[in-house]
Each structure stands twice: as C-alpha cells, then as structure tokens.
Amino acid sequence: MTRSGWEVETGDDPPVEDGKRALAYRADDGALALYNDYERFRSIVRTPKAPGAGGVRPAPVPGAHALAEAAEVAGYGTFTFPYGPISAGVPEAGKFEVRTYGERVLGLVPVGGFKSRSVPASVVGLPVADAGLRVERIAGNLSASHVSAFLAAVESAEGRPVPTAELYVRALAQELQRLYNHVRQIARVAEAAAQNVGLAQMHALGEEILRLQGSVFGHRWMFGALLPGGPTRRVEPADRDRIEHALGRIEAEFGALWSLLLESRTFVDRLQSTAPLSKESAISSGAVGPTLRASGVGWDDRLRAPTPPYTDLFVSLPNETAGDALARILVRGAEIQASLVILEQLFDRWPAEESITEAPESPLGPGRGIARVEAPNGDLVYDVTVADGRIRRLQFRSPSTANWPAFALSMQDAVFTDFHFAFESFGLVFAETDG
C-alpha cells in the first residue's frame, strides 16, 4: 500500500482485498441488493491510520487510484494542472490533479487529507458523549446524520434500548439538515450558472432553515443537541407547532423558487448533459445517495434498509435516469419535497410524552455495532466498538468518500468550465472524507 495515510486498518480484521469495495451494491437476480457480507469483509470501511508526528500527508482519495491511469494520459502538450488546496471555487481545503492539454479534462484525481483532524484515532478511549462532540464536528453541515449513525452504532454495540421519542428527534434533525443541504446545493449550482436572484433567494431560504434549527435545538448546526447529556433532546408540542408553521412557509417559498429556476432555459441548458454518470458506472464505482438515484438506481437507506422511525413512514423515492448534473439537482429538489412529507408524518405520529424515558445510564455490555443512515449526500456507515461506555475503535465510511470515484469518472471528457456544475451537483465534502 503506497497510498500513505489511507492504509487499511490492521488488527483483528483481515484487510479488504484490493480492488474490491467491501460495501457496495450489486445486481442480484435482477434486483439491486446491498452487498453486506460482513463475514467475508469484516473491515467494511477504510479509515486513515493515526498520523505520525508529521501529520497526515495528502493523498488521492480512496478509490481514486483506479482512475490514476486515466490521469496519466500522455501525448503532445498534456500536463497535470493542480487545483487547490486553496481555491476560489471550492470553499474547502482539498486539491484536484487535472490531467489536460488545455480546455478538455482527460482525467481528474481528487486529493484529500488536507483537513484530516484524525477524529477516528482521537476518540479512542473517550466516553460516548465526549466522542460525540468530535463526531458531529467531522462535517458540520452533516452533523445530524453523523451523530445519528454514530449513536445508533453505539446503541447496537451495547444492546441499549432507545426511547422512541429520541429516535423521532434524531429523524427530525436529519430531515431538517437534508432540507438545508439540498437548498444550499441548489443555490451553489445556481451560482455557477449565474442565476443571481435565484441564488440569493435560495440562500435566504437556507438561512431561514438554519435559524429554525437554532431556535429548536439551541444551536444553528445542532451541535450537542442529539448527544446524551445534551440540553435539548425533547421537542415540546409548542415547538412542533412552531416548526410545522415554519415548514409550511419554507414549502411555499421553495416551490415558487424551484419552478422559477426550472423555467429558466439558461439554467437547465447549462446543467443538461453536464458531467454524465451512467447507471453501470454509478454502480461499479460505488456511488451512493442522490448521485446513485440520479443515475437510475432506486436506493435509499430510509426505504431499503430502514431503521425506526423510518420503518413506519411513507418514504418516496425520487428517481432520475439521465445521470447528469441536471438529474442530480432534480433529485435534490424532489427530495426536499419528499422530506417535507416525511416531517409532516413525523409530527402526526410523534410519540406521546409518557413514552419518553431516559435510557439507563450504566454502560451495558461491550460489543461492536454497525449502523447506516441516509445522509443528505448518501449512505453513511458507522462501525463502532465500545467497552465500558468508552470507544475502543471507530470507523466510518462517509457518502463523500463513496462518491469521489463517481465524480472523477463523470469529469472525464468534460471541460474546465463544467467543474463547478459537476462538483456542486455531487455534494462532495472534503471534511468528512478526511475525518
């Protein structure tokens, strides 16, 4: 393994065979099944090794090494254009090595590791609540999904029963954050297409969702709100009325903006057939989330591998087949409307007050738990080993990590100016890739 910083965790688990993605989707008897073969691939996620004194060295993101060949295309005038780690278009620290002879992108390798804060290594030995403070700061805009998956893995490891009301609060937080992330992603694409009024109004809507989160959970990014010992784990009836009222406004506002955006020919034309990803490439590269659903594969953890409360809810599955940037944005737009329907059902079925009981405080048995959650940008997996209420090992596979190869594939044969449309339509986050 030459990709420093991304070696397979050794220890009691056999390494994943190179070239095989331990957690992927495969066509099975014509139907798509989740490749969940934990017995053969006990190490389902690759985590960066704990860095030495020099820190993590930036390296191509996992899976991107398969694309390195394309990025080494030689010929008259070809060269590698380094873009990052500080760049104007991507508001994050990350780098792309673009193989090109000018305008056309021959190959692209995303390079991560610039933002590695070594969260998985640093939480070892910490109590669950303290580890949670670090887990929710892996990616601030996806904190609800990360914390929910982390806590579900811990609870599964300890065999701890969870009050239904708590699961409802987590689902509420996740769906609100999905609204925010999809709205922001649409705004970013509108920005790339110079739809300045639509951009401003979408961002205004995003800020309203942040303020709603702040008023319900006491923190605009819901940090600390879902953790044991946190301040706001109960959503009172008055709060729920307020949220429902606010969501009604958001629904009307988004509907109006969305139809105006889709009426704009310049916006739609620019996205159509940009950065296409075929169904076969999406499956073979291990894409997840809206990226996968935009390429014609109907997979959503909330529907296909649901955990309470999603087991009791109607979850619609927005699906597109074109696989281009427009399809990914259309899926996101439809998911905003689907999330609003889910939120409505959550409030209709909200468990009665008396069923709220605190989980037992004493740590239960040691064990290992795996949990998966449909984050706004796709399937998120946590694999946690706990003993005596403290973290022994933590691994996670983030949706961004899964989607980098798909992004790199879709950029082959694109032109430079497609970059931002492609990047923003995938919803990739370096922070959760680096951990």
Added chain:
Amino acid sequence: MTMFGWLGRSATRGILTTRYPDAPPSPAEAPVSAHAPEPPPGVAIAASAVNACPVRAIAPDGVDQCRCIRCARCLAQGFEFSGPVALATAARADRPDGPSATRGAGAPLARLGRSLHVFLVDVGSCNACNLEVLSIAHPQYDASRLGIFFTNSPRHADVLLVVGVPTEAMVEPLRRAYEAIPAPKAVVATGACAIRGGVFEGNAGLRSGVDEIVPVDLYVPGCPPPPVAVLDALLRLIGRERTEAPT
C-alpha cells in the same frame, strides 16, 4: 417571463436584511449559541462546572470564550447562555503577551476607509465555519451594503479570514496565501478551531491555532461563530463596529 417571476418574488419577500450594526442583532440573528455562557449571578464557579466542560474553557476564575465550543454542558451546572453576544476580540485570554499582542490595537485597516475585500482560507475546518462566514454575503446579512466583499484571489484581498484548525499539510499554503496579500493586511482567526484547536486541540498532526503560523489581528470565538460575529470582526478592522449608544 421568468424575469418578471423573479421580480415578483423579490417584491413579495420584502427586506430581509438585518439592521446590524445600526441596531443590535435580533434574537433570530443572535441565537442562544451566539451568547457567552455565564455562571449564575453572584455564584462562584463550582468545581462540577469546571469538570463538566469538555474543552477546559471553564476555570474557577472565569470562562475563556476563545476555548468554549457552545456544547451547553455547563447549562446542567446552572450556567446560562446569558452573557453578551460573543464578538471578536483582539487577544487570547490564555496568551495575553503572545505573538499577536502587539497587533490588534485599534483598527488596523482604518486607513482603507469604507471597503474591505476578504479572502477565505480553510485550513482544516468541519465546514460549519466556512458556511457561517460565507453566509454574511446572503440576503439576511448582506455584507456588500457595508462595503465588504469576498474575493477569489489573495492578490486582491485586504483580509485573510482563516477557519479551521491548522493541519500540518495546510501550514505552507496558509503562509503563502498570507504572503500573497498586499500590505496593509489583517488576519482574522474565526472559530474555536482557528483560535486554539477547539474540540480537536491536542490531536496528532495539528497546530494549536492559526497564530502559530501567521500573525493574527482578531479572534472570533464560537463553534461556529454566528454571522453577526464575523461581520463585527470585519467592521472592527476598519473602525466601524457597532458601539452602544451612550446613555
């Protein structure tokens, strides 16, 4: 027809923009987590509160705003987010005579007059600070009405706004971005991570704070700081921050 649709939307929304800094921030603009945690009035800080804090921001003699990550655990010990909205500060409480102590007095960019161009650099954040900083350009805060703009090149910038805890890999890029900015220039370390590592303080391969690498003029506490705190920091650089009217 689309154009008239947009005009119609804009007209029906009315004005969303805050009156800050002419008026104090409204409760919606300064949520609970924007305020400073304070012990109950007239009560000494208990050992239980000191122990409850996961980032050692609470000491028996006071609360270090630069360290606080707004996790709200001290609320169970009687604390409240009742203090003033935590705004930018020129000194780190734990390092009053540190490398940045001689800078930060007054408004370092006052001579630039009415306009600032800001270059945002992420050196290892969780993305929340990035998004809070960028949201000062959104309609509710609209920094451009104050003459504050984001720029895409350090060569055009007056202010280097740094978010995140510096990783070893970002030390050299950050230094080069700083050097590429023409003088006079200022550096704002935004968020608990940029100030001294926040919740990640002490992790392997991380520097404890941006001021180990470049001189910092202002620190903006918070995890992440709310947009009004970022606006306050930038206005402070040109001497136009909100000051309470004398009573």
